[in-house]
Amino acid sequence: MKHVLVINYSQTGQLADITAQVIAPLRAAGHDVHLETLVPETPFPWPWPIVDFVDAFPECVQLDAPPLKPLGIPASREFDLVILTYQVWYLSPALPMTAFLKSPEGRQLIDGKPVITLVACRNMWLSAQETMKRLIAEAGGQLRDHLAFTDQGHALATFITTPRWVLTGRRDRWLGLPPAGVAPEEIRQASRFGRALSDALDRDGEKSGTAMLTGLRATTVNPRLALSERAAHRAFKVWSKLIRAFGKRGQWRRRPMLLVFALYLITLVLTVVPLSLLLQWLLSPLLKPRLERLKTELEQPSGSQDFNLNKYAQ
Numbered sequence: 001m002k003h004v005l006v007i008n009y010s011q012t013g014q015l016a017d018i019t020a021q022v023i024a025p026l027r028a029a030g031h032d033v034h035l036e037t038l039v040p041e042t043p044f045p046w047p048w049p050i051v052d053f054v055d056a057f058p059e060c061v062q063l064d065a066p067p068l069k070p071l072g073i074p075a076s077r078e079f080d081l082v083i084l085t086y087q088v089w090y091l092s093p094a095l096p097m098t099a100f101l102k103s104p105e106g107r108q109l110i111d112g113k114p115v116i117t118l119v120a121c122r123n124m125w126l127s128a129q130e131t132m133k134r135l136i137a138e139a140g141g142q143l144r145d146h147l148a149f150t151d152q153g154h155a156l157a158t159f160i161t162t163p164r165w166v167l168t169g170r171r172d173r174w175l176g177l178p179p180a181g182v183a184p185e186e187i188r189q190a191s192r193f194g195r196a197l198s199d200a201l202d203r204d205g206e207k208s209g210t211a212m213l214t215g216l217r218a219t220t221v222n223p224r225l226a227l228s229e230r231a232a233h234r235a236f237k238v239w240s241k242l243i244r245a246f247g248k249r250g251q252w253r254r255r256p257m258l259l260v261f262a263l264y265l266i267t268l269v270l271t272v273v274p275l276s277l278l279l280q281w282l283l284s285p286l287l288k289p290r291l292e293r294l295k296t297e298l299e300q301p302s303g304s305q306d307f308n309l310n311k312y313a314q
């Protein structure tokens with residue numbers, strides 16, 4: 001029997017549902033799973049009032065997270081494996097996960113341990129995962145696998161459906177657009193990772209130093225989005241610093257700058273993003289080899305291959 005620590009935080013329950021699918025087969029196979037749900041000292045709202053939503057941006061990007069309530073376990077407790085589940089907020093890990101990874105308790109729990117990351121978000125998780133990799137390494141953890149779940153709609157449709165969901169709480173089919181969030185079937189099929197992980201733990205796979213969840217279509221990267229995301233993340237770093245120079249989270253004096261940023265963001269989504277996608281589509285014969293290489297590289301360590309799918313799918 002292995003001891004597994006799972007860290008979770010979810011506003012709508014979507015990430016919690018995916019996590020539950022992964023955990024169930026582990027528990028059924030007799031492994032001891034401790035699910036730790038992060039609780040911010042001051043809860044984040046759901047749905048988000050628009051001002052709070054924009055005001056969260058600078059601290060998300062600058063990784064300046066408000067504190068969490070104490071964890072339910074002592075930081076000295078030993079685990080064989082840690083699974084970190086998180087959402088993306090402004091191309092960065094959601095603030096509760098950032099708070100955990102920067103806290104002395106979180107770092108102690110991860111130190112020297114194999115780690116699996118699981119993300120569920122709209123579709124842009126590459127920059128956030130780069131940050132996760134860095135924070136995990138700084139804490140002394142070793143990233144083994146990464147699983148990514150993204151919203152079911154087309155990248156352009158989710159520019160409307162995800163903000164509508166976050167700002168109004170409504171995620172149903174609307175104006176011919178697909179519902180917001182990860183497809184229910186995708187969530188159900190997340191249990192394949194639990195079954196494969198359970199087998200891997202039975203043969204001490206967590207000690208092998210290599211990925212345990214390959215061949216299960218763990219991550220599928222669209223390299224065209226990756227290029228737009230990199231550019232956006234660079235711009236986000238500059239904007240977040242600038243806004244913080246005007247004041248702290250919640251202070252009125254930074255609101256004019258937040259408004260300018262919000263207008264910039266809307267303009268970016270309406271113009272630069274579709275234009276860059278169009279340009280990349282037109283240039284795709286030329287870009288193809290580079291994009292293919294980028295795709296393979298960004299899908300590491302677990303990859304998009306499916307050679308184990310039949311074995312573990314249900």
Ligand SMILES: Cc1cc2nc3c(=O)[nH]c(=O)nc-3n(C[C@H](O)[C@H](O)[C@H](O)COP(=O)(O)O)c2cc1C
Nearest residue numbers: 010011012013015087088089090091121122123124
């Ligand atoms: C403040 C905020 C910012 C977000 N920014 C992004 C983002 O940059 N990229 C993305 O793919 N999803 C983004 N999302 C969507 C979340 O990743 C997630 O899909 C959604 O909040 C539901 O998660 P939960 O119900 O499990 O908490 C954002 C959500 C919030 C609340």
